[in-house]
Amino acid sequence: MAMARTSFAPAALIFAFFFFCYASTTVSSQQDAFLKCLSTTSIPSQLLFTPSSASFTPLLKFSIRNPKFFSPSTVRPVVIVTPTNASHVQATVLCGRQSGLRIRVRSGGHDYEGLSYRAVRSEPFAVLDMSLLRSVRVDAQSATAWVDSGAQLGELYYAIGKASNLLGFPAGLCPTVGVGGHFSGGGFGMLLRKYGMAIDNVIDAVLVDAKGRLLNKNTMGSDVFWAIRGGGGESFGVVVSWQVRLVPVPPKVTVFNVPVTASQGAVDVVSRWQQVAPSLPEDLFIRVVVQQQTASFQSLFLGTCDALVPVMSSRFPELRFSRSDCREMTWIQSVPYIYLGSGSTVEDLLNRSNTASVLSTGNKATSDYVRQAIPRATWASIFSQLAQPNAGLMILDPYGGQIAAVPEAATPYPHRAGVLYNIQYMNFWSVATSDGAVQTKWIRDFYAFMAPHVSANPREAYFNYRDLDLGVNVVVGNVSSYQAGMVWGQKYFKGNYQRLAMAKAQIDPDDYFRNEQSVPPFAMSK
Numbered sequence: 001m002a003m004a005r006t007s008f009a010p011a012a013l014i015f016a017f018f019f020f021c022y023a024s025t026t027v028s029s030q031q032d033a034f035l036k037c038l039s040t041t042s043i044p045s046q047l048l049f050t051p052s053s054a055s056f057t058p059l060l061k062f063s064i065r066n067p068k069f070f071s072p073s074t075v076r077p078v079v080i081v082t083p084t085n086a087s088h089v090q091a092t093v094l095c096g097r098q099s100g101l102r103i104r105v106r107s108g109g110h111d112y113e114g115l116s117y118r119a120v121r122s123e124p125f126a127v128l129d130m131s132l133l134r135s136v137r138v139d140a141q142s143a144t145a146w147v148d149s150g151a152q153l154g155e156l157y158y159a160i161g162k163a164s165n166l167l168g169f170p171a172g173l174c175p176t177v178g179v180g181g182h183f184s185g186g187g188f189g190m191l192l193r194k195y196g197m198a199i200d201n202v203i204d205a206v207l208v209d210a211k212g213r214l215l216n217k218n219t220m221g222s223d224v225f226w227a228i229r230g231g232g233g234e235s236f237g238v239v240v241s242w243q244v245r246l247v248p249v250p251p252k253v254t255v256f257n258v259p260v261t262a263s264q265g266a267v268d269v270v271s272r273w274q275q276v277a278p279s280l281p282e283d284l285f286i287r288v289v290v291q292q293q294t295a296s297f298q299s300l301f302l303g304t305c306d307a308l309v310p311v312m313s314s315r316f317p318e319l320r321f322s323r324s325d326c327r328e329m330t331w332i333q334s335v336p337y338i339y340l341g342s343g344s345t346v347e348d349l350l351n352r353s354n355t356a357s358v359l360s361t362g363n364k365a366t367s368d369y370v371r372q373a374i375p376r377a378t379w380a381s382i383f384s385q386l387a388q389p390n391a392g393l394m395i396l397d398p399y400g401g402q403i404a405a406v407p408e409a410a411t412p413y414p415h416r417a418g419v420l421y422n423i424q425y426m427n428f429w430s431v432a433t434s435d436g437a438v439q440t441k442w443i444r445d446f447y448a449f450m451a452p453h454v455s456a457n458p459r460e461a462y463f464n465y466r467d468l469d470l471g472v473n474v475v476v477g478n479v480s481s482y483q484a485g486m487v488w489g490q491k492y493f494k495g496n497y498q499r500l501a502m503a504k505a506q507i508d509p510d511d512y513f514r515n516e517q518s519v520p521p522f523a524m525s526k
Contacts, residue, residue: 030101030124031078037095038081043088047132049080056080060117063109063131063352065176067431068362075119077104077127084132086206086214086240092128093238094212097512101126104515105234107149108178112365112466115515116181116234120472128238130180131352135241138163143246144203145169149180149239154335154349160246161332161346168249168331170195173339175349183242184233185464186413188422190300190338193401194282195247199229199411200402204243207236210512214240220507227503227519231412231493232463235500235519236507249331254301254308255338256325262293262383265318270295270396271376272318278400278420280315284308291393292386300334362431364392364440366447367465368423368454369415378453385446390438392427392446414494415460423454424465444469463492472516479511480520488517498522 031050038048049056059080064070078101083089096103102125106116117127130150136159138145147156154175160167170191172182187198195201204217205228215237217225224236233239260266270288277286283302288295297319301308305326312321329337336344374382385391399419408414415422425446427439447469451459461470471488473480482501489497501522504511509521 030099033099034079034095034101034126037098038091041088041091041095043081043083043091047082047084047088049082050078051076059129060127063106063129063176063178064114064117065108065110065358066112066114066363067359068436069114069118074114075122077117078124079126080129081126082129082132086208089128089133089208089238089240090212090214092126093208093210096126097210097212102512102514103128103238105149105180105238106130106178107180108152108176108182110174110177111181112363113468113516115466115517120468120516130178133240138167138246140164140167140246143167143248144243145246146241146243147179148241149178149183149233151179152352153177153179153182154351157332157335158346158349161330165251165330165332166248167246169198169244169246170201171198173335175336175339176352179242180233180239182464184228184230184239185466186230186411186462187464188397188403190285190287190334191247192403193280193285193398194302196402196406197230197411197413198244199413200406201245201247202229202242203245205229206240206242207233207238208240209237210508210510223499223503224507227412227500227507229411230463231496231500231503231519232517234515235504235513237513250302251330252304252328253331253334254299254303254305255327255329255334256297256299256321257338258297258319258321258325260295260297260319266290266293266295267376267379267383269297269318271373271379272316273297273398274370274373274396274420276316277398278404280398280400281311282401284311286316286398288396289393290382290386290396292391293383298338300338302331304328360430360432361428362434362436362439363426363428364436364443365424365426365465366443366467366469367425367462368447368450369460369462370420370423370453371418371455373420374453385449388442390427390429390442392425392439392443395424395426397422397424408494409496409499412493412496412500413463414496415462419455422462423450424462458490458494460494461488461491466517468516473514473518473520475514480514480518482520482522485520489519 081092105128107130133148133150136147140163171187172189183198207215260269286299336348398421404417427443429436429439474484500519504519505521
């Protein structure tokens, strides 16, 4: 037995060494072929970055919003391309196909699982970093705008506010979120009850497909245009820019933030909120952030304080809202005020840099949808669990209004009529002192605890709160399996999953654009 072990070890080492060298040679040859191909295109060499470049790591790290994905074990790109126009995107896709190197697309870097700039499987890939494709062109007269995928929400909002104080756009709160990923996954914020989601207001788009073609709404076809508005644009190609319909907002809006502690009756107020908030007038949106023993009720009202006070008194007296809680301002002023705080300015929306807290704080998140009000006794238990050491938080966004008026099949985003509110669960930790295992376990345990109280068959989830715990793709014959994708796909998309897979088969049947949760092609699946 000893001799057998002695003779086996060198063979294993030789095999491992051979495999490593072969794999490294394959990656190197793909990278070399990719770069050689790009050298024949119009892309300037200063827009290409390899790991040997001094700028590679700072560029990669710049828009990583979850530092747990910047570790030595992270599977990183072999090339980063920073296009400045659509032809650069086309060339990158064509060279990627030719060299056998896959492409991942990053706009803002907020993907909760980091799939826009890292891989879970060990495979070579390039990143198209869209941060230099960030133009915003507002036409106030037609109330429309063209915005590039590399722009961030804050830049879009700022441009709208400069063009008119009577126009806005219904998308998310965080100003550093990239337009490309946000729009392609759905995109909701404080205007969702009045105007629906970002995708409900997308009227055209420019897409580079796997053949390198530049397509618009008409030339990509109705099924693909439907798919990229909520089905995850990175599954179908590279969306370069979006045309959106802007929405009217009044000269003055009202915001408030009313914290209620457990000792002040937060359990009762939240229990009441879940029944009231989805049925309030569409002009009024009240979300809740529940952390430790405090529920903070944060609101945007499209009107004045004088108009808001009687509505709150008659419809939601349990909150004990008063005129002193009101803050009146323009819509564009409300965006940084709500997310960044009372000392922020409109110019802060243009800050693209990561803050020190972002660079040092890891996180884990997932989501749920609630269709029946959660009993008060359960809320009492929830507050007890949120008081535990290393506990996370919950963000509750009310539905109803216009988001519910859109049919489930009108866009890939299906969580509409019948939803009372969405839940986002989040937990955080310092990457300097923790690996996040305890905080991640808390999220998973709490998610399991909530199962009887949220939607079921499927248990719904929001694609923009991506969570690989829900399932990952299985590649069969170099194509992602449709059947395996159903495990996570029906949670995000419900009955729209099959239509998304059929659209994928139309535009990318070879599954060139893929990641661990990209839509598989229906026609090629087993």
